Amino acid sequence: MCELHQPDVRRGRWAPTGWPTAVAALAAWCALQPGVARAEHDMGAMSEAHSGGGSALSAGISIEAARFDNVSYLGSHQGVTPSVSWTSSRFGVAAALGMYHLTKNGLSAYGIGDAMFTGHAAIITAGALDAGVALHMMVPTGSELKGFGMGHAMAMPSAWAAWQIRPVVINASLGYSRALVDLGGAEHNHGPAPLVDPMNMQELTWSGGAEVDAVGRIRIGGRVLGAMPIGTGTDRLIGAGRIAWGTPRLSTSFEVQLGIVGDPFTVRGVVETALRF
């Protein structure tokens, strides 16, 4: 998914001693990218969630801009999401909090989104295959009424796998997202929300994609991300193309996403940069 760093680096094969850990820290940060991974709730779908030993701290920032046109609202939003992560061996944790400017049906508002926390672990790291699990939690720090937050906590366990056949990396994920409220209650059963990152109260999520080494340290790739509601809700399908550049210490990517089904947004652009310490 959000593979900012080069595949060889990601797998700890490319860099001198110490690099794998650092790169894995980038991976953990990557797992929190708001415009890419968080939005599609595939936080755990990281093929690089292990460091191969040692530990590392990293920090990143993501900037996104999107337009949306759904049944209730026409508008746009811009967001900035700083994040931090720490990875040790096969395990990692990360946290992020987005800040947004939202315009909906002519009303402009500023606010923070829901805080995001992730724990992840790599279970299989054999040969060309990596696989693992993750648990992503969202805490309702964003205003539901203004369109910045869900209004309740969300839990999102997931599993991910990646298969590297140089120069290509293929990855996939499957997850489950659920609001930590009584889903049968009439008081709080909204449709897809929030505007800055719509999701259903309960849904299955999936993703699949591939990246290929281009020239130098540049990689290009594409992916699709989807969600199927459990119970009431809306299907969601997103297609994305991305270009990434990275060194073991600094990585940057740009992704363009198109909302294909479910009106999560019309188009969204995300620029991400990560730095490991």
Add this chain to the structure above:
Amino acid sequence: MRFAMFSLLLAACTDTALPKPTETVCPDPDPGTLTWESFGQQFMADYCTACHDYALSRSQRNGAPVFHDYDTLTGVMYLPEHIDQNAGSGPAAHNSVMPPDRCPTDPGGPLNRDCPKPTDAERMTLSVWLACEVERRKPH
């Protein structure tokens, strides 16, 4: 227990009062004194239709969702529960999410004044009226 405490902790992270059904019921028998003409239309004109008006385009609605139009009784009865949960008052809840803090002087204009707010009595009357309108539409 742990889950409940965890949920409470998470809920404490946001201070937004969420809309709740007021559980208001129409008196039985319905006295028929609260109608669109006697109450609803004026209430909506006073507090709602500066944004919730069918005639306003999406860019003029100052955040009001499309299809949330309260300039007609038909529009109101499309979402009576929603209105009750955002502006009504009753046995189970006192909702003051709507009207918001700032309103346009002219429908569709900039938010250049403080919104007039219904009194608690008006909010209670709103919930009763909505409950009665819903009841009147049920087959008997």
